Amino acid sequence: MDDAAARMLRRLLDERPVAALGTLHRGEPAVSMVPFVLPRGDTLLVVHVSALAPHTRDMREHPRVGLLVMAEPGDGVTPQALPRVALQADATTLPRDGADHAAARAAYLERFPDAAVTFELGDFSLVALRPVSARLVAGFGRAEALVGDALATWLRG
Amino acid sequence: MDDAAARMLRRLLDERPVAALGTLHRGEPAVSMVPFVLPRGDTLLVVHVSALAPHTRDMREHPRVGLLVMAEPGDGVTPQALPRVALQADATTLPRDGADHAAARAAYLERFPDAAVTFELGDFSLVALRPVSARLVAGFGRAEALVGDALATWLRG
Numbered sequence: 618m619d620d621a622a623a624r625m626l627r628r629l630l631d632e633r634p635v636a637a638l639g640t641l642h643r644g645e646p647a648v649s650m651v652p653f654v655l656p657r658g659d660t661l662l663v664v665h666v667s668a669l670a671p672h673t674r675d676m677r678e679h680p681r682v683g684l685l686v687m688a689e690p691g692d693g694v695t696p697q698a699l700p701r702v703a704l705q706a707d708a709t710t711l712p713r714d715g716a717d718h719a720a721a722r723a724a725y726l727e728r729f730p731d732a733a734v735t736f737e738l739g740d741f742s743l744v745a746l747r748p749v750s751a752r753l754v755a756g757f758g759r760a761e762a763l764v765g766d767a768l769a770t771w772l773r774g
Numbered sequence: 775m776d777d778a779a780a781r782m783l784r785r786l787l788d789e790r791p792v793a794a795l796g797t798l799h800r801g802e803p804a805v806s807m808v809p810f811v812l813p814r815g816d817t818l819l820v821v822h823v824s825a826l827a828p829h830t831r832d833m834r835e836h837p838r839v840g841l842l843v844m845a846e847p848g849d850g851v852t853p854q855a856l857p858r859v860a861l862q863a864d865a866t867t868l869p870r871d872g873a874d875h876a877a878a879r880a881a882y883l884e885r886f887p888d889a890a891v892t893f894e895l896g897d898f899s900l901v902a903l904r905p906v907s908a909r910l911v912a913g914f915g916r917a918e919a920l921v922g923d924a925l926a927t928w929l930r931g
Contacts, residue, residue, distance in 0.1 A: 634853040637794030637842045639803035646796035646803045648840035649860055650911075652853040683805035685794045689846055695888045696791040696809040703806055731852045754807075 622755040626702050627774050629686050630655045630662075634728070638664070639683030640675035646683075647675065652732070653684075653746070656724035660772040661747045662706065663721045665732060668740040676708040676744060684746065698756040706746040718743060748772060779912040783859050784931050786843050787812045787819075791885070795821070796840030797832035803840075804832065809889070810841075810903070813881035817929040818904045819863065820878045822889060825897040833865040833901060841903065855913040863903040875900060905929060 638651045649672045651664045662684070666673040676682060684704040690696055711718045721743050726733055735741045751763040751771070763771055795808045806829045808821045819841070823830040833839060841861040847853055868875045878900050883890055892898045908920040908928070920928055 634847050635844065635856060637796075637805050637844070639794075639796040639805035639840065641798075641803050642840075645838045645862065646798050646836075646840045647860070647862070648794050648796035648805060648842040650842060650844055650856060650858050679803075681802050683796065683799075683803045685805040685807060687792065687794070687807055690791050696886065697889060697892075699792060699807060701807050703804070705802065705804070729853060732854060735854075 618753060618755055618759060618761040622759060623753060623761070623771060626700055626753045626755060627771060629688060629700065629702055630772075631774070633686050633688070636662075637685040637687075638672055639685070640672045641679040641681075642671055642675045647671065652729055654724050654728040655772065656720065658773055659724075660769045661745045662704075663711075663725050664744050664746060665725055665729075665735060665741055666744055667735075667738075668742070673742070673744075677710070680708045682706055682708055682746060684748075695757075700756065701754050703752040703754070704746075704748045705750045706748045709745050709747065711743040711745055717745070721745065775910060775912055775916060775918040779916065780910060780918070780928060783857055783910045783912060784928060786845060786857065786859055787929075788931070790843050790845070793819075794842040794844075795829055796842070797829045798836040798838075799828055799832045804828065809886055811881050811885040812929065813877065815930055816881075817926045818902045819861075820868075820882050821901050821903060822882055822886075822892060822898055823901055824892075824895075825899070830899070830901075834867070837865045839863055839865055839903060841905075852914075857913065858911050860909040860911070861903075861905045862907045863905045866902050866904070868900040868902055874902070878902065 653662045687701040754760045810819045844858040911917045
């Protein structure tokens with residue numbers, strides 16, 4: 618994959634507001650929607666989830682998750698060739714009094730100012746999703762797997 | 775949820791060309807993208823997958839999958855309130871000489887005419903995904919779970 622394609626796919630993480638989150642739910646794969654932010658220069662994604670949502674309990678019981686961020690289907694692109702990024706990641710709840718909470722909250726609210734009210738609710742938590750591998754798909758037969766340093770460099774953008 | 779909201783969410787299955795597919799991959803949740811069609815009047819979704827793709831082997835080894843179909847994020851809708859449909863479904867490969875294959879192929883190609891070439895390739899198969907439950911989310915706090923006859927009626931549109 619050339620650099621331009623890798624950059625185009627990295628931009629999806631800045632521009633697309635939601636990801637499909639795959640969790641292990643009672644032993645079965647379940648997919649839900651999560652708004653997310655990848656703070657600038659960081660290597661982990663941040664989501665803000667309710668204790669009432671099944672995916673929140675799923676992540677506590679089984680932290681390894683899958684994530685998919687897709688380009689918007691449009692007239693010019695065959696759906697089969699839609700650019701997308703699939704990640705495997707490990708979920709960690711950020712304690713409210715922890716060192717990382719304030720920065721994650723600020724990044725989340727910068728992207729989603731309407732979500733401010735949910736930070737007033739006791740049942741919501743910030744969860745960091747640390748990617749351990751990525752599969753970048755730029756189109757038909759244009760895929761690349763990333764791990765380790767190459768993954769971190771790509772995430773930092 | 776009122777009827778208008780349920781119909782709006784049902785239209786997502788006709789109008790959105792791709793779903794996020796959650797499969798169990800070596801014991802972990804993985805999410806990939808699949809173009810899909812729900813043939814008119816039917817109660818199962820059809821995808822066309824390559825034997826080279828991990829999700830295809832995942833579905834053979836563990837047929838229960840998750841699916842998520844989301845509305846397009848837009849200026850008018852808070853991402854957290856994005857209308858979407860999450861399904862749990864069971865995957866079954868449709869044999870090429872089976873009774874259902876021709877109709878599924880026709881419905882798939884009607885929606886995705888560009889995919890005709892993939893039907894010439896030996897490694898692609900049609901897979902039926904039979905929903906066993908659905909979670910319809912029309913917005914903040916506007917969710918409904920469907921199973922059984924109510925699910926079938928909603929799927930038939």
